[in-house]
Amino acid sequence: MRAFTLSVLVPLLALSLCGAVSGASELDEVMGLMAARQHGRVEFVEQQFLHILNRPIESSGELRYDAPDRLEKRTLQPHAETLVFAGGVLTVERAHGRRVVDLHAYPQVQPFVESIRATLAGDRSSLERWFHLEFAGSLGRWTITLVPLDANVKRSVAQVRIDGMRDQLLKVEIRQPDGDRSLMTLRPAARP
Amino acid sequence: MTVRRAWAPLLWLGCVAFAAIVVARAHYITDLSAFLPANPTPTQQLLVDQLRDGPASRLILFAIEGGDAAARTRASALMVNRLRKDTQFSMVNNGAADDQQSDREFLFKHRYLLSESITAERFSAAGLHAAIEDTIDNLASPAGLLFKSLLPRDPTGELLNIIDQLSRTPSPKTQEGVWVSDDGTRCLGLAQTTASGSDSDAQRRASDAMRAAFAAAVGAAAPGASAAANGLQLKLTGPGIFAVAARAKIETAAVRLSIASGILVVALLLVVYRSLPALGLGLMPVASGALVGIAAVALGFGAVHGVTLGFGVTLIGESVDYSIYFFIQSSRQHGDAGAHSWQQLWWPTIRLGMLTSVCGFASLLPSGFPGLKQLGLYSVSGLIAAALVTRYVLPTLLPAGFVIRDVTPMGDGIARVLVRLRGMGSAAVATLAAVLVALSIATLYQHRESLWNRELAALSPISTAEQNFDARVRADLGAADVRDLVIVSGPDLESVLRSAEHTARALQPLVDAGVIGGFESPADYLPSLATQEARRSSLPGAPELRANLQRATMGLPIRSDRLLPFLEDIEATRHAPLVTARDLTGTSLNAGFQALILHQSERWNALLPLRASAVGGEIDLSRVATTLEAGNVHEALALDLKQQSDALYAGYLGQAIRYSLAGLVALTALLLIALRSLRRVARVLSPLALAVLTVAAGLAVCNVQLTILHLVGLLLIVAVGSNYALFFDRQENSADAGGEALTLASLLIANCSTVIGFGLLSFSRVPVLVALGTTVAPGTFLALLFAAILSPRRGSSAAAAHA
Numbered sequence: 002m003r004a005f006t007l008s009v010l011v012p013l014l015a016l017s018l019c020g021a022v023s024g025a026s027e028l029d030e031v032m033g034l035m036a037a038r039q040h041g042r043v044e045f046v047e048q049q050f051l052h053i054l055n056r057p058i059e060s061s062g063e064l065r066y067d068a069p070d071r072l073e074k075r076t077l078q079p080h081a082e083t084l085v086f087a088g089g090v091l092t093v094e095r096a097h098g099r100r101v102v103d104l105h106a107y108p109q110v111q112p113f114v115e116s117i118r119a120t121l122a123g124d125r126s127s128l129e130r131w132f133h134l135e136f137a138g139s140l141g142r143w144t145i146t147l148v149p150l151d152a153n154v155k156r157s158v159a160q161v162r163i164d165g166m167r168d169q170l171l172k173v174e175i176r177q178p179d180g181d182r183s184l185m186t187l188r189p190a191a192r193p
Numbered sequence: 194m195t196v197r198r199a200w201a202p203l204l205w206l207g208c209v210a211f212a213a214i215v216v217a218r219a220h221y222i223t224d225l226s227a228f229l230p231a232n233p234t235p236t237q238q239l240l241v242d243q244l245r246d247g248p249a250s251r252l253i254l255f256a257i258e259g260g261d262a263a264a265r266t267r268a269s270a271l272m273v274n275r276l277r278k279d280t281q282f283s284m285v286n287n288g289a290a291d292d293q294q295s296d297r298e299f300l301f302k303h304r305y306l307l308s309e310s311i312t313a314e315r316f317s318a319a320g321l322h323a324a325i326e327d328t329i330d331n332l333a334s335p336a337g338l339l340f341k342s343l344l345p346r347d348p349t350g351e352l353l354n355i356i357d358q359l360s361r362t363p364s365p366k367t368q369e370g371v372w373v374s375d376d377g378t379r380c381l382g383l384a385q386t387t388a389s390g391s392d393s394d395a396q397r398r399a400s401d402a403m404r405a406a407f408a409a410a411v412g413a414a415a416p417g418a419s420a421a422a423n424g425l426q427l428k429l430t431g432p433g434i435f436a437v438a439a440r441a442k443i444e445t446a447a448v449r450l451s452i453a454s455g456i457l458v459v460a461l462l463l464v465v466y467r468s469l470p471a472l473g474l475g476l477m478p479v480a481s482g483a484l485v486g487i488a489a490v491a492l493g494f495g496a497v498h499g500v501t502l503g504f505g506v507t508l509i510g511e512s513v514d515y516s517i518y519f520f521i522q523s524s525r526q527h528g529d530a531g532a533h534s535w536q537q538l539w540w541p542t543i544r545l546g547m548l549t550s551v552c553g554f555a556s557l558l559p560s561g562f563p564g565l566k567q568l569g570l571y572s573v574s575g576l577i578a579a580a581l582v583t584r585y586v587l588p589t590l591l592p593a594g595f596v597i598r599d600v601t602p603m604g605d606g607i608a609r610v611l612v613r614l615r616g617m618g619s620a621a622v623a624t625l626a627a628v629l630v631a632l633s634i635a636t637l638y639q640h641r642e643s644l645w646n647r648e649l650a651a652l653s654p655i656s657t658a659e660q661n662f663d664a665r666v667r668a669d670l671g672a673a674d675v676r677d678l679v680i681v682s683g684p685d686l687e688s689v690l691r692s693a694e695h696t697a698r699a700l701q702p703l704v705d706a707g708v709i710g711g712f713e714s715p716a717d718y719l720p721s722l723a724t725q726e727a728r729r730s731s732l733p734g735a736p737e738l739r740a741n742l743q744r745a746t747m748g749l750p751i752r753s754d755r756l757l758p759f760l761e762d763i764e765a766t767r768h769a770p771l772v773t774a775r776d777l778t779g780t781s782l783n784a785g786f787q788a789l790i791l792h793q794s795e796r797w798n799a800l801l802p803l804r805a806s807a808v809g810g811e812i813d814l815s816r817v818a819t820t821l822e823a824g825n826v827h828e829a830l831a832l833d834l835k836q837q838s839d840a841l842y843a844g845y846l847g848q849a850i851r852y853s854l855a856g857l858v859a860l861t862a863l864l865l866i867a868l869r870s871l872r873r874v875a876r877v878l879s880p881l882a883l884a885v886l887t888v889a890a891g892l893a894v895c896n897v898q899l900t901i902l903h904l905v906g907l908l909l910i911v912a913v914g915s916n917y918a919l920f921f922d923r924q925e926n927s928a929d930a931g932g933e934a935l936t937l938a939s940l941l942i943a944n945c946s947t948v949i950g951f952g953l954l955s956f957s958r959v960p961v962l963v964a965l966g967t968t969v970a971p972g973t974f975l976a977l978l979f980a981a982i983l984s985p986r987r988g989s990s991a992a993a994a995h996a
Contacts, residue, residue: 051332053344054750058332080330181341 028125028136031143031165036123041066043170047185063190142166201585208578209481212488219491222498250390250432251283252788254666255403257380259424266369268425269380271410272403276384279406281399284784287382288365288372296780301343303776304351305732305766306725309358313731315349316738316763321745324349329750346758348751359717359782365670374669381670385784386433393440396433403429430663439654443499446957454950458513461949465942466520466597474587475516478579481586482512486575490567500961501567511550511572511913512579514943518543519583520597521939532588540584542923545867546916547580549860553912556856557905561845564961568905600942604934607941611981622982626883633890646898647843654959677812679712679801679821681829686774686790689799690721692828696801699824700817708816710804718777718786725771732767735760801829846901853908860911873926877918880979881911888972902961906968913947913969914976921984937981944977 046061062076071087083094128134128147131154135146147161156178164172173185257265257272269287276285305311314320328350332341343352365372365381372381384403388395407427462472490497523535554576557569637644653660679700681692693716703709716724733741738760739753746753777783791798805812818831864874885907892899920936951973954966 049332051341053341053755054329054332055752056750058329058750 027140028134028145030140031136031145032123032125034123038066039068042190043187044190045185045187047183049181049183051181052179064187201589205481205582205586209484212481212484215488215491216484219487220496221502222496251386251388253384253386253396253399253403253429253431253433254663254670255382255384256374256428256430256662256666257407257425258378258428259426262368262377264425265380266371268407268410269371269382271413272406272427273382275406275409276403279402281386281388281395281402282384283387284385284781285382286384286781286784287380288367289370296782299776299780299782300355301347301352303766303772304347304355305763306728306772307358307720308351308354308728310349310351310354311728311731313733316731316733316741318741318744321349321741322747322749325745325749325751344751345755346762348756348759372670374665379666379669381666383431383670383784385787390433390436393433393436397437400429400434400437403427428662430659430666435653435655435659435663438659440499442654442957442959446959446962447499447502450953450957450962454953457949457953458946461942461945462513462517465517465600468595468597470592470595471520471597474590475513475520477587477590478516478582479513481582482575482579485578486571489574490571493570494563494567498564498567500564501571511909511947512576513946514913514916515543515547515579515583516587517943517946518939519587521600521935521942524597524599524935532591536584536588539923542919543580543583543916545864546919547576548863548867549915549919550576550912552860552863553853553856553908555859556852556908557849559852560849562849562901565849565901565905600938601934603941604936604938607937608934611937614982626879626979626983629883629887633886636890636893637886640893644893644899645846646900647846648839654961656958676835677803677805677814677817677831677833679803679817679829679831681799681801681826683797683799683828684795686792686797687722689790689797690716690719691723692826693799693801694721694724695824696821696826696829699821699826699829700801700803703817703820709812712801712803713785713789714801715786715789715799718782718789719772719774722771722773729767729771732763734767735764738763842901846904849901849904853904856908857911860915864915868922873922876925876983877915877922880918880983881914881976883979883983884910884914884972884976887975888968891971892968897967900960900964902964903968906965906972909951909965909969910972910976913973914980917944917973917977918980921980925984940977944973947973 042063042065044061044063046059048057048059050057059078060076060080061078062074065071065073065075072085074084076082081096083092085092085094125134131150132147133150135144135148137144137146143165145163145165147163149155149158158175159178160176162172162174162176163170164174169189170187172187174182175185176182257269259265260268270289273285273287273289276282300307310324312320315324325348328344328348331350331353332344366375366377367373368377368380373379374381384399386396386399388399390396404427411425459472459476462475463469466472466475487497487502490501518539519532519535522539523531551573554569554572557565558573560566560569679696681689681696683689683692693714697712697714697716700709700712704711720728732738742753742756742760746756774786777786789800789802791800803812803817812833814831814833821829821831861874861878864877865871868874868877888910889899889903889907892903897903917940920940924933924936948970951966951969954962955970957963957966
């Protein structure tokens with residue numbers, strides 16, 4: 002049961018967290034900049050377009066990244082929820098409880114976890130082990146498209162599109178195989 | 194004489210034949226119930242039931258170690274696939290996600306009967322509005338997206354509610370999809386056998402099947418490589434495995450040790466007698482005693498514990514002495530004359546020695562432990578039979594011209610050594626004795642706090658290492674061995690489930706207040722029919738629900754016509770039967786449920802194991818009990834199982850100590866009546882007391898904590914040693930004081946056979962036998978030594994003159 006949850010949840014989390022780091026013009030340059038980045042903190046607004054609903058639902062909050070492998074998605078609206086991924090363990094904290102999940106248990110999720118780690122570490126070769134990568138645009142305005150290679154992963158996520166400008170992420174769009182999609186728009190967080 | 198000659202052997206033959214029939218037809222039990230209470234209170238009965246037949250007793254836990262993580266995972270998966278096809282197992286689980294599909298289907302199908310949030314209000318327009326809004330909010334978070342496809346059928350999110358309900362129980366850590374230990378170095382899993390845990394034959398077959406499946410899995414994963422080659426190892430643990438191991442150990446120990454000590458004693462006797470007829474006749478009392486002893490136990494208890502047979506060697510130790518005394522002591526004169534004068538001169542002493550032993554062993558009879566009761570009856574009846582055979586049957590069977598080797602030279606040799614020992618002078622002997630007593634008492638006093646081991650586990654034939662391994666695997670699997678629990682009883686499943694629900698409501702405030710970390714209940718898996726019925730009847734009819742839904746979805750981003758499958762499912766549940774225990778079969782939830790339900794003939798019990806609130810925290814059971822009382826939950830009982838079973842054992846230990854002291858008093862009284870002299874009684878008892886003190890102090894020095902079996906051993910020192918002391922006493926006080934050499938020789942040989950018999954027990958791997966061996970072997974030798982040294986000089990001067 003949890004395996005199922007996570008195969009959806011982790012890629013979404015992982016990819017939304019990728020938004021916390023910045024990019025560069027050419028793929029290798031983007032990778033190089035990411036490797037240099039130690040911390041990231043942005044605000045997000047996420048819209049989910051689900052065919053079952055009449056209108057999109059919206060949530061917002063804050064994303065954080067600390068090198069080498071700590072990711073945090075803190076949703077504030079409409080309901081507080083914190084997802085923390087650190088050292089291979091995912092912790093989900095909500096108003097009515099806390100759940101800790103060891104991601105080592107879910108091999109189908111492994112590539113996604115590795116993809117975040119690799120992206121944040123600027124490790125292009127590791128990224129390409131799991132995804133088909135496409136880079137378009139220029140340093141000033143670029144798009145990276147990731148298509149999972151693994152069939153299991155493909156079942157929950159069809160494609161991920163990351164839009165960026167120099168070392169800033171602008172948008173992360175995740176398309177699901179059934180046509181539903183989520184769009185996360187990012188902007189630098191106000192200083193606390 | 195001729196009349197006697199005729200009846201004694203005939204009577205003996207008849208008795209032996211009858212005993213042989215009883216022994217052959219007797220029922221033998223090899224489980225651990227020898228150490229469980231004979232007349233349990235209802236609480237103890239529950240403990241015993243659970244140990245013997247409870248679903249927990251059918252669990253076999255397994256761990257795969259060694260190799261690398263990938264090899265372990267692969268072996269685990271292949272092994273589990275194989276075992277799932279084996280009908281010996283009702284459940285095999287290693288945490289792999291694929292078997293959770295059936296759980297998911299079960300939970301989803303019955304969600305409106307299983308979810309705790311089902312009430313009439315939930316299906317009102319307002320209730321539906323809130324529930325659906327909540328579910329849609331969940332969709333916005335990644336965690337809720339799982340349920341996206343379920344929304345049309347489950348807009349109120351009941352599946353998530355049930356999963357939350359069940360995940361109150363902590364689940365094991367997983368790695369690559371299978372359960373692993375906390376440090377990740379072991380793959381874990383569990384299997385439940387269809388056969389009861391006390392059926393050790395079936396348990397052995399099941400564990401063999403698991404080992405075979407593992408070997409095949411390793412072979413399939415890496416063709417040509419054995420398990421040893423890639424370093425993989427399968428370890429099994431659990432009550433059934435323990436029972437199999439315990440039985441094997443006890444059987445092996447009983448058989449091997451009996452054979453080994455038999456051979457050694459036979460060799461000893463052959464060397465001494467140098468006569469095959471003498472050997473054959475000499476073993477008669479032992480064999481008759483053992484046969485009569487087992488028959489008496491079979492008749493008295495209906496079944497014989499394997500452990501009792503293990504003690505068979507103890508009889509070799511004591512009753513072989515009788516024939517040794519008879520042959521050697523009667524060898525002064527030949528044939529009938531020798532036998533006759535032996536009956537006159539020595540039989541009364543042997544009879545008294547036998548009676549003192551009986552006094553000692555009789556103190557085991559009232560014990561609460563079936564194992565000790567049986568040992569007591571076995572020894573008492575066996576000793577009496579052996580003594581009677583020696584007295585009445587042996588003399589009639591002596592062939593004409595029967596002679597054994599003259600052991601007088603040997604006796605003379607011992608006498609000379611004794612003379613030298615006694616040459617130290619009585620003052621020196623007295624000083625030595627006093628120093629020994631002082632040292633022993635000082636040692637015992639120093640160890641007084643830790644002298645007795647009051648834990649039941651001390652008697653288990655399972656080694657501490659194996660017990661620790663079991664505890665570790667259990668902790669990793671979250672099946673931490675249940676210590677604190679609440680038990681509810683009732684006449685049927687429905688009533689205990691209702692009581693469990695009632696209890697859970699009473700316990701919840703304790704969880705909220707952090708007094709306990711949480712608890713499990715069988716009703717988490719299967720609510721009572723009453724609860725299910727209440728939920729089912731709270732589901733509205735289709736027209737009403739449709740109308741409510743229409744109003745509920747106003748202002749929500751979903752149209753009610755998208756939720757038609759929801760209406761259909763509710764309607765279906767309204768007309769579907771309630772969920773019963775049978776519906777759980779085939780899901781992994783069944784194991785969790787079964788482990789918490791005990792069914793014994795007309796009694797049902799539900800177990801609600803309690804979890805401590807923090808790691809290492811202790812549960813305040815009295816607060817739990819008070820809360821249950823305040824909540825009017827009278828059918829529930831809060832228990833600390835380890836404390837219960839240890840209290841049980843400590844009670845028996847205390848009882849055994851009291852009975853042993855009573856046995857000593859009886860023994861002293863017997864000696865007073867027979868010897869009619871306080872001085873003589875003191876002389877007989879002092880070497881025994883000295884031997885017992887020395888051995889107890891010696892064990893304490895070696896950091897051995899005394900158990901109930903050490904107590905039995907101390908009792909045996911007195912029982913066997915009293916014979917020695919009585920012979921020296923007779924030597925000193927008899928008008929016919931001749932033949933000290935023969936007496937000494939017979940005593941030394943008798944003692945050798947005892948030390949051999951018990952000494953061998955020390956090499957066994959069964960703690961109860963080791964306890965007995967390490968106590969009795971040195972103890973009887975010391976008793977003989979002390980009796981010889983402390984006896985007055987009169988006999989020795991005669992021996993010195995002879996030399």
